[in-house]
Amino acid sequence: MRRLRDLADRTPAGRERYVDLLRALAITMVAIGHWGVTVIGRDAAGRPTGHSALGDLRWAYPLTWVAQVMPIFFLVGGYANAASLTRLRARGGDAASWLLDRSARLVRPTSTLLLVLTAAAAAARLRGVDDTQVREVFWFATIPLWFLVAYLAVVVLTPPMYALHRRFGLAVPLVLVALVGLGDLGRLTGPEELSYGNYLFGWLAIHQLGFAWHDTRAAPPAAGPTPPPSAESDAAGPSAPDHPGLRRRRLPTSRRAGLVFLAGGLAALLLLTGPGPWPVAMLHVPGERLDNASPPSLALLAVATAQLGLVLLLRGPAGRLLRRTGPWQLVIGVNLVVLTIFLWHLTAAILLIGLLDATGTLPTPAAGSGAWWAWRVPWLLLLTVVLAVLVAIFGPVEARSGRHRTRRTGPGGTTARAALTVAGYIAVVVALLINSATPERAPEPLGTPVPALLAYLAGAGVLRLLRSGWGTRG
Template identity: 45%
Template sequence: MTGRVRWLAERTPPQRERYVDLLRAVAITAVVVGHWLAIYVTHDNGGFHGGSVLQILPWTRALTWPFQVMPLFFLVGGFANATSLTSHLGRGGNATGWVLERTARLLRPTTVLLGGLAVGALAARLLGAEPALIGAAVWLASVPLWFLVAYIAVVALTPLTHALHRRAGLAVPIVLAVLVGAGDLARLVLAVPRGSQANFLLAWLAVYQLGFAWQDGRLPPRRRVAVSMTAGGFVALVLLTVVGPYPVSMVAFGGEQVQNTSPPTLALLALAVTQTGIALWMREAGNRWLRRPGPWGVVVAVNLVIMSLFLWHMVAVVIGVLLLQGTGVMPDAVPGSVSWLLLRIPWLACLALILALLLAVFARFEQRTGPRTDLVGTVTGVWPTALTIIGIGAVLAGLLALSLAGMDYHGPVGLPVSVLIAYFGGIAVLGFVRRRHSPPAPK
């Protein structure tokens, strides 16, 4: 355990809900390992080829149920952000200041990633790499950014949705779930092509609101509640997928007419209820375990680099493919064969090593917060709020454009012009507001 991790672990406030930090670390780690296991890449004289294991091995689709843990991440995000917002407002702050402060923690490592992709794409082109290979590499490395579009949106909406939660409580996620079902009905039964596009936001908001309810006790972590949610969610999940119209896989892959994440469906919400029940069920045991210095130190260490871990894990795949495939270090094998399955072990080990090296270089930007910039009571007026909304909107537009850009080659820096203008323009606007309204540094 490093000195900084030990220092932070020893000074954890006694009222902190350590179990939430554990769930966040488990969720992101599961996403990373799941992505690494789900990808296959082969190499021949025609170049690199790849896809999702879910396409060629149907038996792996049920395994996405424990690995699709984004609902768990939104759940703990709701819990943590409700706690943070309540504390911020209690100290005299306002909603705009909180949104600026909270989104900065997400956008700083994201900006570093996009800058790294641009530099890497430019260097690869100067070294003679094929444009098609650069386009595919940038697309693969930026896969995690689709999640940030939804998460940054729900974080920015937190002051409004938390106020709605205080008035209506659990009725909010119930209504949101009904709206998700209506979107599914419009798309699957009424054949409205874009009838469920709103589910990209509504479904994740529903899970996020459950985090609010857990935080303030409206969703009590009692055994009876936990067992009911776990059993009810799981039965609904089985009925909706095995019996009903939804696919078993909780991860999208090419060739499926209906996908459970693109856009999110009722089946994904059933999985979210199941995971919420399990999380509540294990809370007491988890908190007891985290009183031990060793486990809590590991959780603290992971959470220190949590965003970098998530953002750079697909870059590790790109580097691993270029280093290992077709070189004889890791021989090609038929995806799904016994030899290919056995090679998953050294494949994971190599990617873990590459990711560790990437974190050693880039995680410092996530941790480099400097003296705490407390925006309490400093962001007032119409214009700062309007500029904050414009900045976040531009950032989301840029990330969404990148998510939809596909594998084409988008120029020397690998990123579409629309992404460069929207995202980095939004970052500049948000940076201006933060600098203008941050308190002066202590002398």
């Protein structure tokens, strides 16, 4: 508590605290959403299994327009990345230093998760657990890595995409939306390969809107104490002004603009999911041919537009709330471990299911039944306790990462270091992508393909060496 009070006291006056609140709320809603729709059953051998209840709760599909909060996460990520990049450049840093700082915050907690899960998988294999069972548990625990792949990709592309933003402004997300529309056409009429780019274009479009939002608050760096190390450290603080000669249309952020975004997004969403071809649900529904989030569709971008409107409408009341010490300390506390919460929340479910099954107290009511609904409250409370234990154990890795700053390069080392930084990031992204794309029941004795694990360790190792100052003398 003393550290939270200290961080709250050192918060600069110009910090956009609302960004931190949105990030904390988004990740909290992801965890609660995944937990809330979980249905536990048993397979033919009597082992516990799990699946989503959405296939049995069609009436709940419109609720996913609010529950699908990944657009919010990418929106605030764009804001935070633009702010941290401009602040670092104002202090004389370069894009490679910025990427390395981001890797400390993003890759370290991810490495912890993968190493712990791999060790657990190896131990289970040594005890005679079938390889497909090992992979099935590992796959479920690493579902959050699917979205982390997309976020890491937009992070490594932030320097060039921010340069495009400074040159063309809101034209960039409009072009990306058009590319998503082309991908949607390919998914509906063929060839389906046209839609593969949507995994990147969709999230990039929302990320670019975060850049535009940051523009509306851009100001010269404020002198004074360092901002608290929340999810992006100094990312949400004030930043350097745009170049005086730069001209582009800024994102409107008035209450009227919020209403327009909300109404326009909802209208487009109703057209795309009513007479249009896209499903109403914005989350994965077992058995559905199309998925709005995998890859992102125009319907998901319509949800993102409506959510942007809602974000703008709630900005004033939220800002007043966050000027109070108590709520702001709570937001800081969540942001210190926000990635840990995201990465470990499904592992918490696995541990609780295993514990209840081992003690013979695991309920398996049918989805939508009275017993299933009654079980939601104790289920969520127990999961919160388990996750709190995991965060207490592994959260310090993330919290310490937020205080990391990369050592400056020496003369002649910039180009090579930048190339190695990008290569390290690419290795990490490709490794996580391979893991997510590997079938759920593939026979993997370590839970994940060995080439993916080796590629990840190589990429993360290179980034770690570069952060420590290795290779900075040319």
